[in-house]
Amino acid sequence: MAYTLFYFPGNANLAPHIALEEIGTPYELALLDRGNAEHKSAPYLARNPTGRIPTLLAQQPDGNEETVFETAAILLHLADRHPESKLAPAPGAAGRGRFLTWLFHLTNTIQPEYRVFYYPEQHVTDPVHVADAKATAERRLCEMFALVDRELATRPCIAADHLTVADFLLLMLVRWGRNFTHPPRDLPHLGRLCAELLARPSVQRAFGQEGLGAPFI
Structure with a gap:
């Protein structure tokens, strides 16, 4: 294929x-x-x-x-x-519901908030509110990542007890917050998972092919 x-x-x-x-x-x-x-x-x-x-x-x-x-x-x-x-539980298999729940939480809840953070001018009618919109989005994203960190205290990966594509999505979202005042990489359980992912050859190749340098997350 x-x-x-x-x-x-x-x-x-x-x-x-x-x-x-x-x-x-x-x-x-x-x-x-x-x-x-x-x-x-x-x-x-x-x-x-x-x-x-x-x-x-x-x-x-x-x-x-x-x-x-x-x-x-x-x-x-x-x-x-x-x-x-084995990057997702098969349809109908045990754990498929949990996997879909977290995959969709990441894409429906966390990812859209980044549009407010990076393009705040698109979300206000008065430019005077741009800075507040950006700051509010960063605060909300930090709260969302704190929830993810709590979940990772109970399992090795976000959507299952093994690696799935949801973990790749999570790593990407953590990278986007690398310039926050309190970047999500500093959360203990989330930081642990991201460090494990960054050590994978597949992740290193993708970062290299896209020309992405440090800080990676």
């Missing part, structure tokens, strides 16, 4: 990129020129009408390509398409 992942270094493609490396399946990277808004161009919008990054092209057995966008959808698609990787 062959894939093409449209990406920009450090964007929401990082988690699917790690998953592809972990699975070990053939894939290609297609760099998008964000400086020239290539992700808003007609050819890209024809594949992903949201104009966001990433997008995955997945070759089907019949030779056709299937397009998948939204980071969590790509992660779930890859995990289910490669069950031998």
